[in-house]
Amino acid sequence: MAEPLRIALAGLGTVGAGVIRLIETNAALIARRAGRPIVITTISARDRSKKRGVDLSPYAWEDDMIVLAERPDVDVVVELVGGSDGPALACARTTIESGKAFVTANKAMIAHHGLELAAKAEAAKVALKFEAAVAGGIPVIKGLREGAAANAFERVYGILNGTCNFILSTMEDTGRDFADVLSEAQARGYAEADPTFDIEGTDAAHKLSILAAIAFGAQVDFASVDTSGIARLRAADIAQADSLGYVIRLIGVAEPDWADGQCRLFQRVQPHLVPFDHPLAHVDGATNAVVAEGNFSGRLLFQGAGAGDGPTASAVVADLIDIARGEIGAPFSVPVTELEALPPAPSGHRRGRAYIRFIVADRPGVLAEITAAMRDAGVSIESLIQKGRAGQDGEVLVAMVTHEGPESAVTEALRLLDGSPSLAQPPLVMQLLGN
Missing domain, CATH: 3.30.360.10 (Dihydrodipicolinate Reductase; domain 2)
Known part of the structure; x- marks a missing residue:
């Protein structure tokens, strides 16, 4: 069997401990599926003395995540610290610049810095994988x-x-x-x-x-x-x-x-x-x-x-198995240079039905004021409900569902009602999900 894939683990919270348990429990199965053993050599966390429910004695300890990323006995760094910037980002950059693969469950870092890290990984011809960053154990x-x-x-x-x-x-x-x-x-x-x-x-x-x-x-x-x-x-x-x-x-x-x-x-x-x-x-x-x-x-x-030590650890180790097999690939499916800079789409022209909820003063003329604003904005009302009697604060809930129409019409209706003394708080709008 080929040489082991050597892992450094940065972060020993719930998921980090779960990764250790999974690799230790399923070591033989993982080795067969990966074509080589996957072993943890080095670990790092903020508190060395904290009890985590797993035996850490077999592994070398590094207090500094940057030193951990630069160790010669490490092929892949797994980052489970979190945070879009700070130590996690520094660890990611150092790992990739050292020519090593990087695996993370850090959705904030990928959302904010994913393009930069993907470009570095593609240039260094190393893997950047983040299956665990979205929806936990769901692949x-x-x-x-x-x-x-x-x-x-x-x-x-x-x-x-x-x-x-x-x-x-x-x-x-x-x-x-x-x-x-x-x-x-x-x-x-x-x-x-x-x-x-x-x-x-x-x-x-x-x-x-x-x-x-x-x-x-x-x-x-x-x-x-x-x-x-x-x-x-x-x-x-x-x-x-x-x-x-x-x-x-x-x-x-x-x-x-x-x-x-x-x-x-x-x-x-x-x-x-x-x-x-x-x-x-x-x-x-x-x-x-x-x-x-x-x-x-x-x-x-x-x-x-979508979360938890077992499911998230499962996603992390699935990425490690891919790396052990030699699978790299573009982190975002296509090379970074081919990803399109698509401008954001406005929502006003989108058509759909909406639920709109108002908290209003319980006095005559309020419903007429709301329906007049809807009429003037071109919003067609499918149903309108007033729930219950006024409480001690003299307020009641009014809810409506609109017929299908452009979202811009609802926005305009709410603009017409903005500042009305009849509204106790801003309206709540939710779209109805189509089948």
Whole structure:
């Protein structure tokens, strides 16, 4: 059998410990499938004394990730530290510049610096792999880059954040409000102490920008992802969606948008109403799911655990097996020089149906004011519901679903209502996901 592939592991959190357990437990199986043993030689983390539930004594320790990346007994560095910049990025640059392969689960770094790192890796003729950066253990990057590589993709979309999906599906099952369920998610380890990146949609936007680059041959453009999260959702929104035949899920959508002979790239992360009969409506808990629509393959659904030590470690080691086999390839499917700089697509001309929720003062004339604004903007209302009687603050919830029309019309209607004393807070708009 060939010489072992020697691994340095930077970061010994939940996933890092999972990688050690997986490589040790399945060593013989991995060696057979990789054609050579995969062994860990060196490790690094911030706290050397911390108990991690795995035996670290067989491995050399380096306090400095840069020194770790430069060691002569290392062929591949696996980075599991996180963060878009700082030590993780320095480690990535040093590894590749030292002529070594680099594997990471760091979606923020790839979303912000992926093009730079891919260019360095291609120039050095080494592998840069990041399967674990998107959707945990689901092989969606490999699926797009290899399994469905013959297809022109028409759309990629899905549930890309397990924390948000747990919160929304729990609100759906229990009728509880957002803040209460978020506290439970934090207590159970599904949400960080500071959940901002998750609940505001940033984590999902990082992942979407990576998938869009691979699917559409575009340069990664995280800054152009139109992003909104789930913190403004109420139990009443969940109940109202259910009565209409929908569930609410945080969905990331990316697709090419042709106008005036030019291709633009549409990317958005936003809560959507998903019809009961759509596959994504049945994705519950901390699960992720990605749908890719190819022009010959049709709809492909990738679904599974989006986080956790086992699933994420599985994705990391799958990348290591590819490297052990000598598989390098362009990190984003095509060489960096061939990735297109697609301008962002505006959303105004996009057609669809929308759910719009208002919190308004309970007084005469409010509904007339709202419907007049919709009429003047050219928004056709399919249904309009006022939920319950005013509370102690004198406010009630008014929700409507529009007929299909351009998004610009809804934007104009809300502009006409902007500043109205009848509105207690800004309206909430969610698109209805088409089948």
